[in-house]
Amino acid sequence: MFCDVVDVTAFSEQLDPEDFHDIIAMYQETCTAIIRRFSGYIARQVGDAVLAYFGYPVAQVDAPQHAIRTGLALIAALPNLNARLQNSLMLRLTSPLQVRVGIHTGVAVIGEMGNKDYTESMALGETPNIAARLLSLANANTLVVSASTYHLTQEQFEYKNLALHSLKGIDTPVQVYQVITARES
Numbered sequence: 808m809f810c811d812v813v814d815v816t817a818f819s820e821q822l823d824p825e826d827f828h829d830i831i832a833m834y835q836e837t838c839t840a841i842i843r844r845f846s847g848y849i850a851r852q853v854g855d856a857v858l859a860y861f862g863y864p865v866a867q868v869d870a871p872q873h874a875i876r877t878g879l880a881l882i883a884a885l886p887n888l889n890a891r892l893q894n895s896l897m898l899r900l901t902s903p904l905q906v907r908v909g910i911h912t913g914v915a916v917i918g919e920m921g922n923k924d925y926t927e928s929m930a931l932g933e934t935p936n937i938a939a940r941l942l943s944l945a946n947a948n949t950l951v952v953s954a955s956t957y958h959l960t961q962e963q964f965e966y967k968n969l970a971l972h973s974l975k976g977i978d979t980p981v982q983v984y985q986v987i988t989a990r991e992s
Contacts, residue, residue: 808847808874809935809942810838810881812855813905821901830892831855834904837888838881845877846870858935871912871959875986878908878950885948908950909941912959937981940974944983954982964989 812818812834819827831854838857842849846867847859859877862870889903913934937953945951957966965987971980 808859808861808878808908808910809938810857810859810878810906810908811942813907813947814902815855817901818904829895830904833888833892833895837884841880841884842877845873845880847873847877858938871910871956872963874910874912875950875952875956875960875964876989878910879986879989881906881908882948882950905947907942907945907947909938909943909945909952910950910956911935911937911941911953912956913937913953933977937974937977940977941981941983944969944972945985950986952984952986954984957982957984962990 812831818830822830834855835852835857838852838859839849842857842859845861847861848863849857850860851858859874861867861874861877867873885904885906892904911934941951941953951969952960952966966984967987969983969985972983973980
């Protein structure tokens with residue numbers, strides 16, 4: 808799962824760097840709490856971009872559902888986060904913080920990458936690449952998934968078909984779906 812803040816550059820331009828730092832820190836704290844609540848593994852947080860793995864380091868049959876529930880919970884948490892930002896920082900943002908989320912389910916190899924100065928566990932393969940590309944297709948406060956995630960979760964969630972899309976660096980077009988809501992159990 809990849810998520811990021813919509814138009815983050817506009818926030819960075821309109822705010823004092825310290826205020827911008829505080830906004831991103833509060834956003835990352837929110838993401839971290841929600842990802843952990845749904846058994847996700849935070850692989851990387853760089854500024855407003857958050858990469859999370861589900862089904863790692865322990866495999867889970869329902870990892871795709873956990874990823875989607877995480878994305879929906881993050882979107883649902885935004886009004887509260889925006890209220891906290893306004894109150895704690897005493898800022899008047901020109902627009903509320905919004906996010907977009909992309910999820911793809913597939914096989915990846917996760918291993919230590921880097922050198923003696925810096926190493927991290929990274930997922931390699933098309934799975935993280937497709938998730939990152941899907942992110943660019945999501946509108947503000949929406950979550951999009953690939954066909955592989957859709958097929959594994961179509962009974963648990965309602966979707967809108969967004970058609971086939973060519974993704975940069977991916978040879979085959981990918982069927983994309985927007986998650987609307989969780990179905991009642």
